[in-house]
Amino acid sequence: MTSTVDRARFDSLSPVEGLGGLGRPPADAFLSVRDLQVHFPTDDGLVRSVDGLSFDVARGRTLGIVGESGSGKSVTSMSVMGLHKPGTVRMSGSILLDGQELVGADSDTVRALRGKRMAMIFQDPLSAMHPFYTVGHQIVEAYRVHHNVSRAVAYKHAIDMLGRVGIPQPRSRVDDYPHQFSGGMRQRAMIAMALSCDPELLIADEPTTALDVTVQAQILDLIRDLQAEFSSAVILITHDLGVVAELADDILVMYAGRAVEYSAAEQIFERPQQPYTWGLLASMPRMDRARTERLRPIPGTPPSLITVPSGCPFHPRCAYADLTEGLSRTQRPPFREVLADHHIACHLTSAQRRDIWDNEIRETL
Ligand SMILES: Nc1ncnc2c1ncn2[C@@H]1O[C@H](COP(=O)(O)OP(=O)(O)OP(=O)(O)O)[C@@H](O)[C@H]1O
Ligand code: SF4
Ligand SMILES: [Mg+2]
Numbered sequence: 001m002t003s004t005v006d007r008a009r010f011d012s013l014s015p016v017e018g019l020g021g022l023g024r025p026p027a028d029a030f031l032s033v034r035d036l037q038v039h040f041p042t043d044d045g046l047v048r049s050v051d052g053l054s055f056d057v058a059r060g061r062t063l064g065i066v067g068e069s070g071s072g073k074s075v076t077s078m079s080v081m082g083l084h085k086p087g088t089v090r091m092s093g094s095i096l097l098d099g100q101e102l103v104g105a106d107s108d109t110v111r112a113l114r115g116k117r118m119a120m121i122f123q124d125p126l127s128a129m130h131p132f133y134t135v136g137h138q139i140v141e142a143y144r145v146h147h148n149v150s151r152a153v154a155y156k157h158a159i160d161m162l163g164r165v166g167i168p169q170p171r172s173r174v175d176d177y178p179h180q181f182s183g184g185m186r187q188r189a190m191i192a193m194a195l196s197c198d199p200e201l202l203i204a205d206e207p208t209t210a211l212d213v214t215v216q217a218q219i220l221d222l223i224r225d226l227q228a229e230f231s232s233a234v235i236l237i238t239h240d241l242g243v244v245a246e247l248a249d250d251i252l253v254m255y256a257g258r259a260v261e262y263s264a265a266e267q268i269f270e271r272p273q274q275p276y277t278w279g280l281l282a283s284m285p286r287m288d289r290a291r292t293e294r295l296r297p298i299p300g301t302p303p304s305l306i307t308v309p310s311g312c313p314f315h316p317r318c319a320y321a322d323l324t325e326g327l328s329r330t331q332r333p334p335f336r337e338v339l340a341d342h343h344i345a346c347h348l349t350s351a352q353r354r355d356i357w358d359n360e361i362r363e364t365l
Pocket of ligand 3: 074205
């Protein structure tokens with residue numbers, strides 16, 4: 001399917017943030033998000049879950065999205081999938097899926113895209129599975145929406161998918177109900193459901209958190225296979241920088257609903273530019289380095305997204321906020337390109353960042 005990018009829409013986006021700092025989508029982007037805002041009005045106030053976010057994912061590429069709990073990762077995924085309850089959310093900006101605008105699209109249009117064009121592995125499997133239907137039935141139905149095959153063929157495909165995600169005795173388990181599965185098995189069944197239509201865009205939201213290490217590796221292999229076979233675009237959301245290091249081509253670091261750093265994965269690991277990313281790297285265990293004994297948590301906790309701190313939302317926790325002549329407390333740092341294809345949001349000058357990196361950070365990561 002082809003469709004035209006609505007250029008006029010980009011020109012109408014917020015002039016302050018421009019196109020969320022990234023400019024127009026590159027020609028090879030399958031998913032392009034620009035200046036996305038997702039706000040929830042609640043009795044306690046407006047929750048600014050996503051507040052001016054931009055990124056791209058091309059076919060055959062994996063984008064890792066990392067950030068502490070509550071940074072807006074799941075809300076971003078649900079926005080792309082069009083899964084927020086109507087009437088509960090205010091969305092603006094742009095989400096283009098293969099050139100088709102999803103912000104403001106009607107729910108039938110977005111529903112028709114789910115399954116084959118985009119699918120999601122949810123953080124919470126129970127939210128994705130219907131309790132009254134067998135696991136097999138749900139995979140069969142999902143498959144037959146997009147494939148003109150008999151029920152028997154789809155049933156065989158469901159068994160095959162359950163086997164591929166490591167469910168023992170898939171021939172008998174296919175007729176179980178979700179509640180008959182353990183938590184880890186439900187997670188795998190949901191993954192089977194999401195992968196069953198070979199989606200062009202797969203969003204995996206903490207896909208392996210509840211699983212043991214062996215199954216984790218199997219699931220990540222499955223995602224890799226899908227990508228190799230069908231050249232899918234993948235968004236992998238995780239707290240585990242080790243997982244991202246292994247699978248992601250690009251990494252987006254989020255804080256308080258905003259992008260703080262965005263670049264190729266090797267750049268983020270070898271030459272990170274932003275204080276929050278430095279903090280994350282120092283505080284997160286990585287499978288590729290035996291350094292658990294040196295983990296240093298970022299002091300403090302992420303802010304409420306109802307009362308987001310002024311200026312740079314990270315300033316109450318940032319060791320370098322005082323170096324910016326007050327800007328960190330008063331002005332939102334623009335999301336800008338500081339090296340080729342490497343964007344950050346931070347008021348520090350390049351000389352300051354280089355100096356801090358060379359003298360304080362490099363040796364400790
Ligand atoms: N429907 C909603 N109504 C109001 N607030 C919401 C809603 N959904 C999410 N939020 C809030 O938006 C913020 C971001 O939530 P989100 O689930 O995206 O975080 P996350 O980055 O996925 O965190 P985690 O790593 O814990 O999964 C949180 O403060 C959350 O409470
Ligand atoms: S803008 Fe200021 S507070 Fe924010 S990360 Fe940069 S130095 Fe720290
Ligand atoms: Mg989440």
